[in-house]
Amino acid sequence: MNRFALLSLYRSLIRHKLYAALNIGGLAVGIAVFLVLGLYVRFETSFERWLPNHDKIYLVETVWNTPGSPFNGPSNDTMGELLTQLREDFPGLIGTRIDGGRNGGSVLRNGVATQEDVAQVDASFFDIFDLPMARGSGKRGLATPNGTLISESLAKRYFGSSDPIGQTMTIVGYAPQRYRVAGVFRDLPDNSEFKATILIRLPRTPPRPNWTHWGSASLSTYLRFDTPAAARAFEQKLPAFIDRRATHDMGPSPSKTIGIALLPLVAVHLTADIGAGTKLTVVTLGLVGLLTLLIAMVNYVNLATARAGLRAREVAMRKVLGADRAALIRQFLGEAVLTAGLAALLGLILAELGLPLVNAAGGLSLTIPYTLVVPALIALAVVIGIAAGFYPAVLLARVPAAAVLASARAPGGGRAGTRVREALVVFQFGLAIAFMIGTAVLVAQTRYVRNADVGYQREGLIIVPSLADQQIGKARAREILANLRALSGVTALGTANATVGGSGSTSSDNVPLPGVAGNGPSLNWVDVGPGFFDTYGIRPIAGRLLDDAHAADNRAKQYLGAGVNILISRKAVTTLGFRSPQEAIGKTVGGDRPRTIVGVVPDIRFVSPHDPIAATYYYYTPDPLDLSYVTVTSLRFTGDPRAMLAQVRQVWQRMAPQVPFGGKTADERLARFYAADDRATRLFGIGAGLAVLIGCVGLWGLASFNTQRRVKEIGIRKTLGASSADIVRLLVGQFLRPVLVANLVAWPLAYLAMRTWLAGFDDRIALSPLYFVAASLIATVIAVLTVLGQSLRASRAAPAWALRHE
Incomplete structure (x- = not known):
């Protein structure tokens, strides 16, 4: 774009400040929601990807085939001696075991115990998990039974500024024992299911009953394979292994009852989190961010096509002066990309300002990685500008110069343009209504499970370990x-x-x-x-x-x-x-x-x-x-x-x-089971609320624009006897029609989505029609209130002024 095109864009924005603010503001809010929820999805899908060779590590799952049993399906724990038996049958197998982690032990100082995240691991731990070390060697540190590795934060807490290497600690895993600090590893990041501040060796003797009994669950077992094909080939050998090894404990043909599966390490978080539906929650919130951005883009297209007629004479003059259609399309696409870039910058500012609130609402600690986000936003601005600006650009470029210059008024797109705008409003409010239904169901379900009868009185109950x-x-x-x-x-x-x-x-x-x-x-x-x-x-x-x-x-x-x-x-x-x-x-x-x-x-x-x-x-x-x-x-x-x-x-x-x-109260112990759903509900509600706001802003802008274009029509109607109430009904009805039709889009979409989400709960609410009717009524009221002000102002205009208006 040359400086004349930039000047044209500037004059267009300045001349129609309201529409420019609505366009850029709506797009900025959509980008902010997309950015924040995108950061959440990125965090949830990044677990363990910080580990070297994470794509070669697999968690061994115990899979029960016992229909009707509470233990049917996969479990992330295995028998204590499974790895030993696997190595006996498959020499050269690389693996390790982990027992404990979060609150898995304690440290004794002066006879007083402090609970710590103690994980007991095999000496082969660093063959699988190459944790970054701050001091010492991880592999050598676990080579001796009395060696321990501690995290940087724990070293600072227990030893201050002194050198922890060589210091001794009394650590309680299964029993108290003196350990010598042999190394310090970097604090594990938040995006890790593995929580440990102390690593010690697993004891050689079985530390608990059923350690060697098939069907028991004692710890986590991990294996390493160079390629996914090698992992799949090994997995196919496991039924025969089970039939060789588990017959003594589980009777003939044990592989029909119990199986062993390999789960990629990076998939553990989305399948092993508390409660079902974690993966579904991440996908849902990602879709909320994407659809909110799509609503903002639709809002941009709607307002841009509505305003296209205002620049018809400018386009006609450019054509007369020699501009061809390709040059005009390039100019308007360039303007759209620049507008999207401005909205992206504003969206980044809104995301930065809103992130602390989102973190507080969702119990998160998200931050914006600018080195990654800025290039992504530049690319996003280009994509949004082209996607959202293509139709208005083509529409403007096709304006017939002679007809426009000969006309007393700018074209408005005709019936086809009106239908396109109505279809966009239907799409926009269809998604908004679906979001409102989803928010209502999520809130109702999370409240229900918190207050549902659990078979006992939760209040006034303390649990001591x-x-x-x-x-x-x-x-x-x-x-x-x-x-x-x-x-x-x-x-x-x-x-x-x-x-x-x-x-x-x-x-x-x-x-x-x-x-x-x-x-x-x-x-x-x-x-x-x-x-x-x-x-x-x-x-x-x-x-x-x-x-x-x-x-x-x-x-x-x-x-x-x-x-x-x-x-x-x-x-x-x-x-x-x-x-x-x-x-x-x-x-x-x-x-x-x-x-x-x-x-x-x-x-x-x-x-x-x-x-x-x-x-x-x-x-x-x-x-x-x-x-x-x-x-x-x-x-x-x-x-x-x-x-x-x-x-x-x-x-x-x-x-x-x-x-x-x-010790904790029963309510505190149960709270962790509700935390993920509460977080998802709050984030979903924030995204849905902003999506509805964007839709309302777009509808208000469209109503304002169309009302101004119909001033003369309103004056003629009033001259012919129409009352102000008739004018209001006419204008409100015109915009209410696509909002009502939007329910045909929203209801099936919301029903399928909410039925899928509720299926993840054993105890759940009924998907009542009241949620759908209430959301539609709220959307209708919002739409009426959005356009009512413009309609009332237009209906009160004096006919003489309206007929002179241009």
Whole structure:
């Protein structure tokens, strides 16, 4: 473009300041939304890509083929000794194991434990994960059993400005042990599922039960392959490997029940995050950003085509002076690219200003990488300018010079131009209405899962982590329980091997049914101690609870070969084939391990609302410290949660300072399951709100422009007897028609999108027509209010002034 073209653009923007502001402002807001949500998508899809050779690393998944079982499908954990067995059958295999990470251990200083992110790994860890080192050698640091590697931030926290290399620390993994700091690695970035500030060696001896048992889940196993083809070839050998190795624990043909799959490391985050639908959430928010940008572009095209007639005489004069169509198209495309560039700059400013608010709303820490964003915005401005400016440029270039110069007024595009603008409004508001429906459904669902019945009272409940730590011992654990029970405000105390937030252990087994062939359905089982059901306020639907008064309630009877009484959940009633809870009472199931049902309790949700509630049965163990695997304590209390939590912490730190205190309220432990959906809802709402705003700005600008073009028509209508109300109805109806038609686009789109999203929840709201009707009514009201001001002003114009207006 030459300086005359730039001057023409400048005069056009100055002459029509309002339309220029609407055009550039709407496009800038669209670019800002696209940029911010693009940064979010970039962050979520960048996990582990900072690692060298990340494309060669695979997580080993355990895949259960047990339809109807709560454990059906893939799991990111494997048996503890899986890698050992794989290396025996496949010599030369490169792999490593990781146990722990976030809150996986502690550091003892002066007898007081501080919880840290301790990960226990194999000596081969750096063969897979080449973490950047700040001091020392990572591989040599893990070569000896008492060597440890720590992060830069932890080194500064524990050793200050002194050299940490060679210093000793008492680190608790499975048990306390003195370690020598052999190296310092760089702090791991936020875009990593691997959270660790301390690396120590895995012990040689199995540290927990079932370490070598097929079907158990103890840690994460990673393998390295040079090419994806090599990984796929190895994966095909695994069913035969399972049949060779797992028969002893799982019976004949174990590969029909359990499988092993390889998941690329970069795909772990989107499949392993808490709750289902993480990948869907990222895709959805990415589409929101893209569609918001598209709405802004449509807004630009709509206003640009509407304004095209205002420059018709300029185009005609240029043609008379020798300009050809190609030159005109180049000029107007250049103007569109420059306008988009100005909007991109403004959008970048808006994104920078709005990013702190978005980070606060979404719990994020996004920043704008200017070295990447600026070139991308330049390219985006060119693409947007060409895409959004092509139609107006062609429309202007086709203006017939003679007809325009002979006419008393500039052409407005005729009926075809009006239809194009109406179609663009339909598209624009169709997406806006779909966004409003989506926002309403997301908000309703997230509120619903937060307030849904989980089978117990969440308020007034504190969860204290395991008392089964080897450093405590049973005698001290009994004293801790007695002291906690004696606290003022504690009304009940119970123990179990599972609790709110997923702490403890998760186990299942098949329950054979009398008279039915086969192993029977798979059910979760939970081992509870005294006070558990009182603490959670759970009352039986049918039958009774387990207690000390009935000898057969004691799970120890099962170990002696006798039958034992159990409770089952409401869902287990139908899973076991009973028609009602009352029918299940007194029935014995379990085959050679007879279990008699004496009570039915409500379903309990301890984990994410995305996960289905499992059919469950409950054992009873009178001694709260003899529970299977772990002991988790729950306290029911009255009063201020913070004050009570402080009292519990004081007791714990006084009696077991060598074990970190991780007590939290039930609401705090459940909050992490809702965090991702809350973040997605807030980001979706921000994007949707701005998309609707852009649509309203475009509609207002279009209404303002068309109203000005129809001033003479309005004057004639009023001269012929039309009232102001008639004029308002005419103008509002003209713009309301495409908004109403937009529902035909919005409703099917929103229905399919929201049905897919809600499918990721086990407990979900119904997709009521009220959401669709309400969104349409709101869009209609917004559209009416948007154009009403222009219509009222036009209707009040004096006919004599209107007829003289040009």
